[in-house]
Amino acid sequence: MFEGTAVTAHLVLEDKIFVNAKDKLDLEMTNIRKNIIDKAMAQPSWGQTFPKCFIPLEIELIKLIEKKVPIITMVQMKKINSGHPIKPLTHFELKVFLKFQHAIGKLLYFDVPNLDQHIILSPTHLIDAFKSIVTDKRFCEGDKKRKDLWDVMSEKGVISKQAIDELWRQHKYHKFQKDKDHLLAMMNYLDILVEPKRYDSQHNRILPDFYYVASMVRTTDYTGYLQSISFMQRNIGIAFQSSSLIIPPALSFRLISYCLSIWSIKTYGEHDVNMLFHRCAVFVIDTSLDMHISCEDDQIIIRLVHSRNRSFILKDLASSISECLASALNKISQLYIKSSSEQCDITTKSFEMKLCCSAPEDPCFLSIDDLSSIGGTWLCPSHGIEHGMYTLTSWITTKETEKCQLNCPVLNEEFLSEVPSALHLRRLSLLFDVDEVRVLVIHLGLSYTVWSDLYKMEHEPELLKFQALRCCFENSAVTFNEIRKAVEAGEIQNPHTICKMCYISSLDEFVISDSQPEKWDIVLTDEHIDKISPLIGKKSLQFLVELEMDFHTWEQINYRQTERDLVALNKSILNEWKSNLCKATNVRPSMRKIGQAFKNIGKDITVLEKMLFC
Ligand SMILES: [Zn+2]
Ligand SMILES: [Zn+2]
Ligand SMILES: [Zn+2]
Numbered sequence: 001m002f003e004g005t006a007v008t009a010h011l012v013l014e015d016k017i018f019v020n021a022k023d024k025l026d027l028e029m030t031n032i033r034k035n036i037i038d039k040a041m042a043q044p045s046w047g048q049t050f051p052k053c054f055i056p057l058e059i060e061l062i063k064l065i066e067k068k069v070p071i072i073t074m075v076q077m078k079k080i081n082s083g084h085p086i087k088p089l090t091h092f093e094l095k096v097f098l099k100f101q102h103a104i105g106k107l108l109y110f111d112v113p114n115l116d117q118h119i120i121l122s123p124t125h126l127i128d129a130f131k132s133i134v135t136d137k138r139f140c141e142g143d144k145k146r147k148d149l150w151d152v153m154s155e156k157g158v159i160s161k162q163a164i165d166e167l168w169r170q171h172k173y174h175k176f177q178k179d180k181d182h183l184l185a186m187m188n189y190l191d192i193l194v195e196p197k198r199y200d201s202q203h204n205r206i207l208p209d210f211y212y213v214a215s216m217v218r219t220t221d222y223t224g225y226l227q228s229i230s231f232m233q234r235n236i237g238i239a240f241q242s243s244s245l246i247i248p249p250a251l252s253f254r255l256i257s258y259c260l261s262i263w264s265i266k267t268y269g270e271h272d273v274n275m276l277f278h279r280c281a282v283f284v285i286d287t288s289l290d291m292h293i294s295c296e297d298d299q300i301i302i303r304l305v306h307s308r309n310r311s312f313i314l315k316d317l318a319s320s321i322s323e324c325l326a327s328a329l330n331k332i333s334q335l336y337i338k339s340s341s342e343q344c345d346i347t348t349k350s351f352e353m354k355l356c357c358s359a360p361e362d363p364c365f366l367s368i369d370d371l372s373s374i375g376g377t378w379l380c381p382s383h384g385i386e387h388g389m390y391t392l393t394s395w396i397t398t399k400e401t402e403k404c405q406l407n408c409p410v411l412n413e414e415f416l417s418e419v420p421s422a423l424h425l426r427r428l429s430l431l432f433d434v435d436e437v438r439v440l441v442i443h444l445g446l447s448y449t450v451w452s453d454l455y456k457m458e459h460e461p462e463l464l465k466f467q468a469l470r471c472c473f474e475n476s477a478v479t480f481n482e483i484r485k486a487v488e489a490g491e492i493q494n495p496h497t498i499c500k501m502c503y504i505s506s507l508d509e510f511v512i513s514d515s516q517p518e519k520w521d522i523v524l525t526d527e528h529i530d531k532i533s534p535l536i537g538k539k540s541l542q543f544l545v546e547l548e549m550d551f552h553t554w555e556q557i558n559y560r561q562t563e564r565d566l567v568a569l570n571k572s573i574l575n576e577w578k579s580n581l582c583k584a585t586n587v588r589p590s591m592r593k594i595g596q597a598f599k600n601i602g603k604d605i606t607v608l609e610k611m612l613f614c
Pocket of ligand 2: 357364382383
């Protein structure tokens with residue numbers, strides 16, 4: 001009946017169904033029902049819960065897309081929402097709606113500061129904007145301006161903000177001009193364009209006038225950096241090896257972009273070459289330490305290079321950096337799986353971390369499991385270089401020693417009669433897992449009903465543990481001694497675990513022996529925050545506790561930080577501390593407090609000192 005007409009495209013049912021509208025019991029109706037249900041269940045979003053009230057908004061957005069509106073602002077979105085005859089969504093529901101639409105790939109919306117005021121209705125708009133900057137050389141033919149930009153990008157990996165502005169002023173790209181700031185902010189957020197870190201004389205962040213575009217660099221390292229004098233004695237290395245697949249170039253660009261957003265690029269040699277190359281880069285960690293990253297087809301090799309000798313590389317620094325890079329690699333490879341249309345099974349597990357020998361090229365590898373069986377030193381098979389255990393273990397977080405000193409608090413009567421503070425309780429809750437805390441609080445006299453009520457209400461384990469402990473302490477003044485007895489009676493770990501609750505402040509001792517103790521009195525700046533964040537590694541929660549923030553703050557920060565990016569997480573903790581907690585409590589955000597917290601999470605204070613004051 002409809003053959004040859006445009007309507008055919010809308011016909012999806014194979015069956016021909018004839019309905020007798022006069023017959024109440026017409027069996028064909030069941031057929032229609034079945035067909036519709038089958039079709040619905042075949043839809044990709046089948047099974048996802050979906051509030052009815054989303055539908056009218058979705059229709060409004062589709063209308064806008066049909067009118068070729070690629071981006072709208074949050075203000076416009078709210079207007080559309082409130083102008084609707086059916087009950088409008090609340091602000092919270094609207095965000096849920098946008099995040100849902102984002103998750104199913106219909107639009108782009110990121111609920112983060114600076115980006116949450118715009119909604120990209122047509123994701124291809126962003127891709128087109130991106131392609132106007134990052135493109136293949138053959139698309140620049142006949143366009144001198146773009147060709148020149150391409151040459152600079154392929155050689156140096158940079159593009160000036162002014163050049164983008166001029167490019168988008170051209171008629172062809174005019175459509176990007178209107179929402180320029182948002183499009184650039186998005187590309188920055190997605191690590192396509194990276195803003196280098198720049199500071200004013202007060203160490204506050206300032207906006208640089210150019211971006212890095214790591215994916216565009218075509219040059220290779222010709223500076224002889226890897227062949228420089230005594231390189232072998234100056235570096236330690238690790239490799240992230242992909243067991244199954246070739247590492248896609250896009251993934252290595254993302255990793256280099258990630259590093260560009262944290263550390264600055266090294267300039268090297270008599271011509272001060274910027275060490276950013278094709279899938280390879282050198283970053284400045286501190287005045288005497290560089291990080292060399294080289295991405296190959298099946299592995300990524302990371303080297304820390306000291307200016308004098310590898311034995312000067314501080315252990316805690318190497319392990320914090322490897323933690324941050326491992327989590328970034330994890331995040332990037334997962335993003336890559338999500339965004340790539342082709343089937344690809346790069347998973348976290350397919351990256352194995354191995355130790356590298358110090359040879360500048362074709363290094364030997366040592367798996368971390370084999371480390372214990374090699375004895376005191378490792379003579380690498382291909383080059384015969386000797387590697388001491390001290391340097392080899394630099395990358396690995398060493399387990400804290402369980403032994404206590406002679407004057408350990410558990411044996412000190414005076415200490416045991418004290419009542420723990422809120423900070424002590426938070427530390428205590430971090431020392432045990434949920435099961436151990438359950439045993440502990442029951443031994444401290446909490447009734448099982450109170451525990452099971454808490455257990456049902458609180459799903460965040462860190463909050464649950466702390467709440468349970470706080471309940472015990474609300475009822476009576478529980479002393480350290482009672483905790484010790486409960487730990488012993490419940491046979492939880494060992495009694496000395498609780499010694500970790502009361503670190504003795506040795507930062508003060510450290511400062512006194514120092515020639516300029518006043519240097520720790522400086523106020524934490526943006527630049528400090530950027531520098532310290534990678535040093536905390538995965539000890540984010542412990543660090544937050546040591547800065548005397550509570551678990552609700554942790555919950556909020558952690559919730560905002562949906563992708564596992566350790567550096568960003570640590571940065572939000574430091575920002576939160578400086579701009580909210582310190583302001584609210586009228587505390588001066590001094591480096592001394594940061595140093596103390598850094599030391600209390602078991603990190604080497606000299607790492608921080610070198611980073612900040614050298
Ligand atoms: Zn249709
Ligand atoms: Zn070797
Ligand atoms: Zn002890």
